[in-house]
Amino acid sequence: MSIEQLPDSAGQVVSANNDPRHTAAEQPPAFLQSRRGLLKGVMAGGGAAAAASLLAACTSGHNTTSTAGTGNFASTPKWRFVFVNHVTTNSFFVPTRYGMQDAAALLGVADPQWTGSQGGVVSEMVSSFETAISGGADGIAVALTDSSAFVEPIKAALAAGIPVIAYNATAPNNYALAYVGQDLYQSGVLMGQRIARDVTSGTILVGISQPGGNNVQPRLDGIKAALAKAAPAVTVHSVDTGADQAGELSAMESAYQGAQDAKGLYAVDAGSTAGIAQLIAKQGIAGKVHAGGFDTLTDTINGVKTGALDFTIDQSAYLQGFLSVLYLYLFRLSGTLVFPPATDTGLTFVTKDNVGPYASAGSRFEGGTNKALVPMPKSITLPPPSTVQL
Template sequence: MTAPRIPGPQRARRAALRPWVAAAMLVPSMALAGCSSEGGRTEAQGGGEGGGQVAQTDPMKIAMVTHAAPGDTFWDTIRKGAEEASAKDNVEFLYGSDPEGGRQAQLVQQYIDQGVDGIAVTLAKPDAMRDVLDRAEEAGIPVVSLNAGENEFQDVGAFAHFGSNERLAGAAAGERLQEEGLEHPICVIQEQGHVGLEARCAGVKEVLPETEILYVQGTDMTQVSSTATAKLQTSSAADSIIGLGAPYTMTLLGAKESAGSGVAVASFDMNGELAQAVVDGDVLFTVDQQPWLQGYLSVDSLWQNHRGAFKIGGGQPTLTGPAIVDSSNAEEVLEYANEGIR
């Protein structure tokens, strides 16, 4: 993937990002099975139709519990990675999600009660998960975290974490905006209190101190649109707006048009529609955390731990991003985004 151009004073930060790309290259891409994501539910999910021979290890059962909101296609990509690893590893894969921390913890408890062999969990609201993950440890069930919680995973008993360093990802976005001569972005957070989203905007603000934070209700796209439109109509200083997820960024594009605004639009995360918007020049860039890898590595690490007591990462987060996708490389990833790999 082509990296963003960063001037001399910022090369040290750029150098720090290089090992993340190397880690991401450890996992080959394979044929994927389709899936869908819904919030507030649990379901049993078979291994799928991944490529290669199925492992000859004993069958095991792994549950993934995320904070996915209904309709957010980002989580479909994570599930595809998890399902392909499950197919390879002879794993029965179970999935549940709820954006509310207390209900997410209840889903984890259900899987503990079922006696699963491993749990992968997101830590968007880590305090809500501490007690139930203590109970997983008491039950002898190993835990890894993914996507959110790179600073908290060890405190709640997870032995590995797979995701992006969100504050550095935000700083990378700020630096990319700075290259374009933009200084006053609006950073739109769709879930107040989500540690990863807050860290992204904090990272942008670290580079661009005039960054404004706008909170919206991510479960209501009509509200996202109206709030962003009103902000763009009244904020004469803003020169750019950043969405923290692909569906929200596409909504922000509509809000920009409704407001008659000339701000630049940037994003985090990826789907086919957003990749096309980058190709078309409607979105300046997106910061991709490569979620397929997060799902794949979470399941595979629990399998590796089960078969040989392996612990990937050596107690440190295994980073899957950030990776900048802009006009220089968007066409390269578009095909994969349309397939749900990116």
């Protein structure tokens, strides 16, 4: 799905099994669907006090007007939040934008503005950030793909009373109130450990859309660190696939043509991973080379389902939009008393064993158009045991 296909909050409702006999009237109210996303967010990264307040409000109904307030909350303006992104047309962020929309509808604020750069140009992102400040935004969420460019703009926003949250990527020595997104380096470490189960020597190719970018470089660094310990005979050859999603397949194809003895094809971003799945299908080499990557684009999920990819990693792009809006709202509503918590949106290895719902549900939570409740399984797989020290 391209970003241009993103339906608005009044988009068509599709049933869970895509059966045309099901109608919109049979679907649950939108705020219940959004509340389901909130519950997922609580489990993913904390914010228990904030979420408890919102759940209490949800029990009293939903009011989108600014005069009566939302649920049990005080009356508020229709606050306007702005998201500054590094690849605004990349299909990875479709569920992020759905999450923004759903949270805004739940809370009765305006749909957040989506702006930034199409091609990862930091100066364009900074310009969009500064425009948000001068335009009197009520809150800003920014992907901190660069470590220094946003330091002064964030200071200026906070000085003007505009809260700022980092999402999808964070950076050291910056001043965003919180980060909502995956632990990027650790995700790379875990991916490297997973690769070492299949590849113990030889060369692997690893696609990366923006070398040096804070959203992807930590993953590559984590992969290298993990393999240095678990499989030191593996050589990692990184492939710069570029920020333009349309060019990532050709970049991986070109790299593979020069390294057909590679033991594995991997990637640290959504577009490169989808490109690898397409490459393996075109070359007919499924099962002959190990492969995997990140995120849940359609080609990627199909690749896992057919065996072209051993795995992909889900970082819950939906929560990165939903929780950022929720946290900005509560911070303003409470006059800074409900401080946004740093939230790890998680890491789930999607394999043939658990790809079913990803492939069939078509859910907004993963970038599809289906607004219906996704059926719960009869049993829930045990998560990893708690590591909390008592």
